[in-house]
Amino acid sequence: MDEEKIRQRLLDLKAEVSGRIRAIDRDIRHEGMTADWSEQASERENDEVLESLGNSSEAELAQIKAALLRLDEGIYFHCDECGTSIPEERLELLPFTAHCVACAEKIEA
Ligand SMILES: [Zn+2]
DSSP states (O other): OOHHHHHHHHHHHHHHHHHHHHHHHHHHHTTTOOOOHHHHHHHHHHHHHHHHHHHHHHHHHHHHHHHHHHHHHTOTTBOTTTOOBOOHHHHHHOTTOOSOHHHHHHHHO
16 A cells, blocks of 8 residues: 555545534634523533534544554554554555554454
C-alpha cells in the first residue's frame, strides 16, 4: 500500500474531523441566541447529544494523529499490541486503527 496515499487520507480525515469539532463547539455555545424556557430545555438536550458527538470526534482525532505518528515512525503497518502486520483491507476500512483484528477484539471486549 502507498504510504503517501495513506498519509493524505489521514490528513483529509483529520481536517474533516477538526472541522466537525469546531462546528459542534460553535453549536454548543449558541452565541448571541436568546430562547424561552422550553427552547432552552430542548437546547440542553441537544447539547448533550452534541457533547457526546464532540467527545467521540475528539477520540477519533486523537486516533488519527496517533496513526500519522505511527506512519512517521514506520510502525503504521504493524499491530501495536502483537506486532503482526495489519491486513490492508482493515487499514482501508479503518485507516487510523493501531491493532490487528484479533487484538482489537481482545481490547474492546
Ligand atoms: Zn495484534
